[in-house]
Amino acid sequence: MKDQNSDFKIKIIGFIGFGLIGGSIARAIKKVRPDISLYAYDYHPNPPSSGYKEALSDGVLDFVTGNLEEGFPDCDIIFLCAPVLSNISYLPKLKSIIKPSCILTDVGSVKGNIHEAISELGMDEVFVGGHPMTGSEKTGYRNSYALLLENAYYILTPTDKTPKFKLDVLKKLVEDIGSIPIILDPKEHDEITAAISHLPHIIAATLVNLIRESDNSEKMKQLAAGGFKDITRIASSSPMMWQNICLTNAGVINTILDRYIEMLKTASNALSELDEDYLYTMFETAGEFRNSIPNKSAGLINKVYEIYVDIIDETGAIATIATLLANNNISIKNIGIIHNREFQEGVLHIEFYDEQSENDAIDLLSRHNYHVYDR
Template identity: 45%
Template sequence: MEINSVSIIGLGLIGGSLTKALKERLNITEIKAVDLNKQSINQALAEGYITKGYTEINEDIYDSDLIFLCTPVKNAIEYINKLSSKVRDNCIITDVASTKCEIVNFINSMDNPPRFIGGHPMAGTEKSGFASSLSHLFENAYYILTPTIGTKEEDIDVMVNIIKRIGGIPIITDAEEHDFVTAAISHVPHIIASTLVNLVGKLDYPDGKMQTLAAGGFKDITRIASSSPELWENVVLSNKQKIRGVLEAFVETLNEFKKYMDDDNAKSINRYFRTAKELRDSLPDNRKGLLISAHEIIVDVVDKPGIIGEIASILGNNGVNIKNINVSNSREFEQGCLRITLPDSDSVKNAVTLLSDRGYKVYKI
């Protein structure tokens, strides 16, 4: 099936990045967009990424070969109700939501379901909106596809081809498995990170000593707690059954560890940490996952005048952009004192090489 006309509903980070990737990498000549934010529409038009822009769906959107729903699940379902009886018979509809059961079950319950295939690109940044979108966002990122009863074999072929051409890695699975996996590796970790931060707020001394010392490793493991509360409210409510099951398993595992401590069971405590270390060390570091990478390095330096400027000059003179640079005051488990935040993984590789070649000890986080 040839794709000539694409509509993007929702020009946020993912929708905007898809728009740019489709334009630049597939050379799609007709890309239409719908977004309530007129500023995003106007920017996409001005930059030449879309041919038409609207604040609501209309006949022009119905006349598309492929429609991406880049909205929360609840909104996507509302759009499907509006689109299903009005789009072309050969139009493929897909979404990008991070939970799949709710929308797939809805499609499967319809009397006359559209040619819908669920999608979930496992990519993102800490920023949002069309202004932050990137055409290379999906490079080396897994892109999950979850077929429905309305999906035809050729629809899967079309989506797999598109995903590969925008740099992603397509994986086909069912919605139940997808939501269980994402509950374990993304949704519950966000809950745990938020719980740790709230715990510090609850247990802290009146002078805020815990918050003062809560830097370094604590900020690393709780970084994802800074994500959008509204986004995670929607995610949790749309995947609460799977999340509940994973949380119960988490609590059970914590209780097992508590028993190890109560019994002074040194062997089991050591095994607990060792198996976690071995599994953590075996995880691939050349693929994007659901949790956004930090893109940070730690540099072991001596505190002397001009040292920060020296390192900044080395990186800047070689085209490496620094997003943030600061001295880590709480670094009990870190191997250096200068923490540098960079924009992407390529910048991390370049920075490590440049600084290591000049004799600095550099560690990737």
């Protein structure tokens, strides 16, 4: 069969669901391929949601419609970027309107269920499953940014029915936006993500709810320190998105959750028996494995470019540093003072969008006699 890759020109890309991930992908595409027109479907067009209006005025989107029959039949690629159950609900409609050459892809955190629906609908020749392994607990277009995709693994889940040229086109686009494509079988994808992403979100949510239910005097909330915040950041994620993920990968998540409950029971027994060896080894082995996970590379854990700077905790201290960084064209993603026992005085935590900015900031602030920690 002729390789159709060389003939395939991407002129229009459509988005259904346009929040953190859809918005970030659109921004990244606009940056590297400004020649491609980007369309989005606003499923609640009256009144139009603010994200779509903003994206039009930012020049990220070229066209927004409340009717899929407008523009979407012309799309060369369509990204499904809504919660996983909503993505599936669009398949029958899309089947009737897209052109045969269209590449339909999704960014959903679960792959088995959408692949099943695609097969049932006989849409295998248009679909290439996808899942960028990057994101955050934040939602919506206003939190999206192009660099979110940079250096992130981007899983693609072709099957034996996926046309090779469609996989190649999508792979190339994923590389163009700075991500690292990685091919996985949908079933293996769901087993891996159940362990490293879905289970941690359940653990974070239940742990926060445990404290919520126990904290009668609100003292726990007041004193909750770095460790609790580190392990529960993801409890602030979108409830709708995570409800959909749990509903569509329930069996696989339960398998790993049951094993985790067994480990908790073993830890509980070790506590009852004051089993010194077990307790020591539990923390030692976990620490060794955790330390072996690269912090600043594309990985299963969201990459973080952050520094800590000693400051005197007084008005104006943040502004001085923020101005210094801005004057040197270093963009800040997040900034805030941290108070905990690990740091004696106030310490300023600054997060950047990329490694280069982090390195430039360390250099700059050190030259201005700030004490900078890079953990």
